[in-house]
Amino acid sequence: MTITDIAPPPRAFRAEPEHDRITPTLTVVGPLHERYEEILTGEALAFVAALHELFAGARYDRLADRMRHGYEIGNGRDPRFRDDTARIREDSSWRVAGPGPGLEDRRVEITGPTDPRMTINALNSGAHVWLADQEDATSPTWRNVIGGQLSLRDAIRGQLSFTSPEGKRYEVTAERTPTIVMRPRGWHLEEHHIHFTDRYRRTMAASGSLVDFGLYAFHNAQALIDQGRGPYFYLPKIESSEEARLWDQVFTFTEQYLGIRHGTIRATVLIETLPAAFEMEEILYELRDHCAGLNAGRWDYIFSIIKTYRGRGSRFVMPDRNQVTMTVDFMRAYTELLVKTCHKRGAHAIGGMSAFIPNRRDPEANARALEQVAADKRREAADGFDGTWVAHPDLIPVARAEFDAVLGDRPNQVDRQRDDVQVYERHLLNLWIGRPITDAGVRANVSVALRYIEAWLRGQGAVAIDGLMEDVATAEISRSQIWQWIRQEKSTEEGTPITREYVSSLVDEVLAEVDRHDGDRFDDAAEVFRDVALSEGFRPFLTTRAYADHLVELA
Incomplete structure (x- = not known):
């Protein structure tokens, strides 16, 4: 754990005996x-x-x-x-x-x-x-x-x-x-x-x-x-x-x-x-x-x-x-x-x-x-x-x-x-936009999140991806949208149901397409992404668990 x-x-501070304090x-x-x-x-x-x-x-x-x-x-x-x-x-x-x-x-x-x-x-x-x-x-x-x-x-x-x-x-x-x-x-x-x-x-x-x-x-x-x-x-x-x-x-x-x-x-x-x-x-x-x-x-x-x-x-x-x-x-x-x-x-x-x-x-x-x-x-x-x-x-x-x-x-x-x-x-809660979810949009979320998380695990926090400067917020939007689309049983404009199985297959496709090299963290990134996007429960921040599991360097 x-x-x-x-x-x-x-926080019952006063319940502790005085002599136990340091x-x-x-x-x-x-x-x-x-x-x-x-x-x-x-x-x-x-x-x-x-x-x-x-x-x-x-x-x-x-x-x-x-x-x-x-x-x-x-x-x-x-x-x-x-x-x-x-x-x-x-x-x-x-x-x-x-x-x-x-x-x-x-x-x-x-x-x-x-x-x-x-x-x-x-x-x-x-x-x-x-x-x-x-x-x-x-x-x-x-x-x-x-x-x-x-x-x-x-x-x-x-x-x-x-x-x-x-x-x-x-x-x-x-x-x-x-x-x-x-x-x-x-x-x-x-x-x-x-x-x-x-x-x-x-x-x-x-x-x-x-x-x-x-x-x-x-x-x-x-x-x-x-x-x-x-x-x-x-x-x-x-x-x-x-x-x-x-x-x-x-x-x-x-x-x-x-x-x-x-x-x-x-x-x-x-x-x-x-x-x-x-x-x-x-x-x-x-x-x-x-x-x-x-x-x-x-x-x-x-x-x-x-x-x-x-x-x-x-x-x-x-x-x-x-x-x-x-x-x-x-x-x-x-x-x-x-x-x-x-x-x-x-x-x-x-x-x-x-x-x-x-x-x-x-x-x-x-x-x-x-x-x-x-x-x-x-x-x-x-x-x-x-x-x-x-x-x-x-x-x-x-x-x-x-x-x-x-x-x-x-x-x-x-x-x-x-x-x-x-x-x-x-006005602040009028969240309806009236535009579709597309196959390309789902795939883009998977691709960008995976590539960003992989770079983050290698110690890079600001990453240029597809002509945009991305930071943690990008991966958070991408994975939370995926989670919500699955939870709300959404389909794309092209008629594709957005399911855990479908998104997991996109993860495999992206992993097959990216340039792999010695020392890359794509396998770990896929594990993190699946945890924060495809789990039944929703993790408030992807960084907390990923940090504890992958970035801690003890003497």
Whole structure:
């Protein structure tokens, strides 16, 4: 049994005899590779242990809330704007802290993993902000988790360089590098290479969120402040204002522990779950002393909708993944509400990532990709977003041109109020698209998910597949659609019943067609895919079980 399968420990703290208490500790059980001791210092681990002692119990409570809320929706109780927090929404007086130094202009943000080469490319890209991603664009191997911390530490101190196996040398050459906003893992993810033993001698896997955040903040907060910027974070997978409040408590404690001014830490919250879309103002309110804005995490948002309504009937079934665009009604409602909410409270509204990537070897494909990205960013800028994401340096000029056309010399358009927008609960839940599921769409989901999972198991979190930049959200959408289509007994437009047997045969076909090589993980990827797409029960995240079964590297 993996740690993921074990119920959270009981929280009857006071029932334990006083003499049984010990000092809470973190134990590194992963191997110590070159330079790891620079990150896993005694002082840093003591800080991360303190974070766990104070906040691990509340983390379990919030995860239990998620399960309870998901059960309620699955049984017919739709999410609603909360009555118990109406006073927050109706109080027009409060505002969030807003951007910290270096975050005033966020018109183009580049996203990507934190390995040395990608870190250098991002810092040389010319973007205003770099989302240094330790979450969906990073496969959580032990080498990626700590190696990413080393890359960030070196980059912040101007000491990062990299030489590829082919002998190509990479160095940071830009005079002004993007402001770094680091994304730790979500509350649901664990770090199995570090164990936490609490004061009652109970040992459990550490929180991936607290490990990623804690190590980065401990080593880099003061260095970033000294450079005129600050420790900034993207917060993923939040589902409620209570989860946001927990992060705010983590930030406040961290500022006290490190001796930095309250409010120095700034966070941008990804609204990438359906429950969070109904609590945008409450999330801003709970984080108001530390909040810079919200981001429209479009791909995970689609996954969250499918997951939330997977068993609720045919009217909640979506068509082929490529038909679920940003212009369908429920996605328009979600993004317009996000912009309106942010600007009402003085927060930045940051747009999502268009998955299209350039192709320098195919001029026609390259032109189509640039046109698609330009249209996407043009719509976001016109809707009132203050900035947007891209996944490739070649897309920065395209995105910047669209935002320059709207912003001009202004750093943002937070002062633009969207009073014309009226979004009600029914708009967010109007999930009917009216387009078909096709044979090609089913096969594409199987193919893309298998190829992405295979790369993820080899340590790659951001993967170019069929002209698109894919991360974990892609595989999550693909496998959850397959699961839902089977559960709802759907057939394709061509008349093919979508059954476990049919999808399993597609897995075999894809495996026969892909380029196999020594060291590939396609057999493991097929095992993971069948587990998360074809099992009777639905796993909330494909990464939790796959991580525990395939990526843990113990000393």
